[in-house]
Amino acid sequence: MLSLYLSKRFRQSKRKTGFVSLLSKASTLGVMLGVAVLIIALSVINGFEQQLEERLLSVVPHVSYEAPYDPINDWQAKVELLNQHQAISAAAPEINLTAMVQFKGQLKAAKVKGVEPNIHAKVSSVSRYIEGRxxxxxxxxxxxxxxxxAASLNLTLGDKVTLLVANKQAEQPLSAPKRIGVxxxxxxxxxxxxxxxxxxVNLADLQSALGLEPTQTTGLRAKVQDVFNAHQIAMAAGSSLPDxxxxxxxxxxxGSLYQDIQMVRTIVFLVVFLIIAVASFNIVSSMVMEVKEKQASIAILKTMGAKDRTIFATFALQGVGYAVIGALFGTIIGVLLAINLPDLFNAIFTQTDNNPLAGVYFVEFLPSKLIWxxxxxxxxxxxxxxxxxxxxxxxQATKTAPASVLGNG
Incomplete structure (x- = not known):
């Protein structure tokens, strides 16, 4: 193709001024950096979304039903009722309350869950993160x-601790809490x-502390097949419960965490998109100057019979070529960094004390997921x-008049 050949020749030819070359290189560099940054940023956001779904949402309840007043009777039948819903994978009983963990005079608040171990494993993947038994x-x-x-209370496996649970059966509101030795x-x-x-803790421990029967619970928990449609499923399945x-x-x-991830994705894409746009349109200035520099060559080509569409395609391919080169190298850099980003993060932040994600997010490493x-x-x-x-x-190159250019020469 003649236009491609001419574009390549123009790009390889020695320019009269180094400023045009500098502008074209700056445009290519800007595109490269923009593409690399966008790939890395989107990979990190995809990584956080993946960890949200596979890590956090595998532990926190997808759907939960809490009894505000009277306990839920015959929880086995209610669990079976929820299991019959086509969008629910599994259901289990659960008692949730806030209690104090006491050890050697030290106290620490905790969100205590009373669970049936065998059934709870069907609705939660917390066992993947348990060390010990x-x-x-x-x-x-x-x-x-x-x-x-455990670390704040200096606890080790095998220690005996006490759970202090509010005594809801007491007549006096300031009665001493119930103590559960575990x-x-x-x-x-x-x-x-x-x-x-x-x-x-085992469900039986909290049933005893709250004065419930073995068939009673204060809550039910369900795991759904489509986590991003959990609220609609919760309402639909909950209507079948008589309690x-x-x-x-x-x-x-x-949900606010998920919305934050989506908002950051939108903002990052728009900001980096504008960076790529600015870099791409820098091609305009470099190409305009290059057209002026190559006017004599364009005039000669026209006198030799080159058509306007050939001239147009020559300079269009040259401008696109700058961006393609930048995008190619930017993609290579972005993909390599995105794949190795978790390892690079761990290498830099080797200690928990200097880890910016420690205790802030639901992960303490920088996740990355590359989506092609x-x-x-x-x-x-x-x-x-x-x-x-x-x-x-x-x-503009097609508007070059051979007579005026060559005549002035």
Whole structure:
């Protein structure tokens, strides 16, 4: 193709001024950096979204039903009722309350969950993050505690601790709390705030403390197949329960985090898109100057019979070529950094004390997930912008008048 050959020759030819070369290189560098940054940023956001779904949402309840007044009777039948709903994968009984963990005169607040170990494993993946004995060994009188709570109380596996639970059966509101003696058998090391709050005990321990029958519970929990449609599923499945319950989904407890991730994705894409756009349209200035520099060559080509569309395609390909080179190197840099970003982060922040994510988010590392569709969208947008930026200079090249240019020469 003649236009491609001429474009290559013009790019390789020695320019009369180094300023044009500097502008074209700056445009290429800007596109490269913009593409690389966008790929890395989107990969990090995708990584956080993946960890939210696979890590945090595997532990927190997708859907929960809490009895505000009277306990839920015959929880086995209610669990079976929820299991019959087509959008629910599994259901389990659960008692949730806030209690104090006491050890050697020290106190620490915790969100205590009373669970049936065998059934709870169907609705939660917390067992993946437990060190010590497994969740199915959580018998009456035992405790699995968040690792940071244990660290703050200097607890080790095998220690005997006391749970102080509010005595709701007492006639006086300031009555002494009920004391539940338990033995620490496991630690939850998930990373993030959950390690500072979670405590798991056998359902029978809290039933006894609250004066409930073995068939009674204060809450039910369900795992849904489509986590991003959890609220609608919660309402639909909850209508089948005969008990008066409060309906909750993870959107009410963790939904703001998910919305923040989506908002950051939009902002990052728009900001970096504008960076790529500025870099792409810098091609306009470099190409305009290059057209002026190559006027004599254009005039000679026209006198030799070159058509306007050939001239147009020559300079359009040259402008797009600058962006394509930048996008290619930017993609390579972005992909390599995105793949190795978690390892680079861990190498830089080796200690918990200097880790900016420690105790802030639900993960203490920088996740990254490379999605090739993001790369294709980035490259597609870059190509379109470069093409648009090259139209005007290429059109200006076709307006070169051979007589005036060669006559003045």
């Amino acid at each position: 497994n969740l199915d060994e959580l018998a009456a009188g035992t405790l699995i505690l968040g690792s940071r709570i 033995t620490l058998i496991g630690l939850v090391k998930m990373g993030g705030p959950i390690d500072e709050s979670i405590a798991l 008066l319950v409060y309906v909750n989904s993870w959107f009410r407890t963790q 569709s993001d790369i294709l969208v980035t490259l597609g947008v870059t190509f379109i912008l470069a093409l648009l930026a090259s139209v005007y200079p290429a059109w």
